[in-house]
Amino acid sequence: MARGGDNRGRLLLIILVITSLFLITLDLRGVSVIGGLKTGTQSALSPVQKFGSTVLSPVRNFFSDVIHLGRTRSEMEALREENGKLLTQLRERRSIDAQLEQLQGALDLAGKAEFKVVNARVISQGATTSFTQTITIDAGSDNGIKPNMTVINSYGLIGVVKTVYPNSSLISLTSDPSFRIGVRVAGSQQIGILSGQGTRKGVLQLLDNQSTIKVGDILVARGSVNNRPFVPGVPVGEVTSVDNAAGAVTQTADVRFFANFSAISIVSVVLKGPDADPRDSLIPVKPMPTPVPTVTVFVTPSQSPSPNSSGTD
């Protein structure tokens, strides 16, 4: 390859590298100038992001839908006819209705648990430049949001407030690899630690080696001191498989989070938790099969006619 530059070029490279290392050091030491720069950037970009969110709302899930096309082909076939009718009716209002539905669900959950919440719209979702799972919402410190507050939606726990700006907040999702939460198995009261894995699946590690867990068990948040970062009782996920390795000290299990992180548009930030632990009262009720009415018909065989009943004698 070609010779790349003279001494001046090398000097520039060294200066730039040293500057970047200096920036890393300053940030890790918590120098407020760096934090202020980031806050300033976010404050400046927040209105543009809100505009982008509004403009792209109708096509937001286009790429996701395309990718999952094969997986849901059979389901789509069944829904196509129904979807055609709905599209005609809801073309203009689909986006708003979806947000309204999520908002209603979140409010139902918050109302049931007696949480004081502030609702917010998701204005940005993650980035390829970061391996973390985050979303940005359009409510911030001006709305009473502080770091380490619980974030929920209609399905349960979404994440926790990581950074707060005046008009927006960065939320670390439960699927984030660095996310850890103390959970309780509904019913049995066993406790464990649930870790995010970067996908919709998390890993639960029980704390007690005498405890056992089974597929289908529901996990709820254990809660933190003063309800921060986690308010108690919020549904988190369901156990999908259990690892019964003989050498393991405690049991581990795979957990599927209730929330679908790729389709979040409305969330609620819990400003104030309940006075009393709601225990298992927030767990979503499993859909009950609709009873199908059955009709039982009893048929009594009539007496067989005798050969002489024809009156031909």
Place this chain on the structure above:
Amino acid sequence: MSTRKISLSALLFLVVYVVQEAFVTQLHIGGGGFSLFLIFALLWAALSTPDIGALTGFVAGFLIDLSQSTNGAVGQWTFVLILVGFGISYLGLGYENVRMNPFTITLLVTGSVVVARVLYVLLTLLLGEEVGSFISIITSLFIGALWSAAIVPILMPLVARAYDFIDDSRHRL
């Protein structure tokens, strides 16, 4: 570099950065999607001399560090993109068959996106932060590379034209 070049380049970088933050991050693209700004910056560096490549990496990295979706320490992306920006421009320097060939530029930029992200993960690990499971990282890198390979040929003519206009040079990409 003249004031005209610096101001026009800065404006262009700012516009692409805002587009990335306001619009591209809104699209729920599978597997983490792509970073338009990262691809743009590396394409720009690929067309530049090593000095400008490193400087481009510094500016682009610093802007990415300021993004609200970047959770790492400020300076991490700056450090990574200085090295990658210098590297990508150094590799093509003096070899017109590399720099003027759309295929090799696509390969170079796509490879650089992967290298930059791998370096970022390694730096994150060195700083003691969590980066997720090995499988999720590999998947994200692979999908990111595919997206980059798809985006670079679309973006390349536009970036080359903009570069020629600002630099008063002539690339035949």
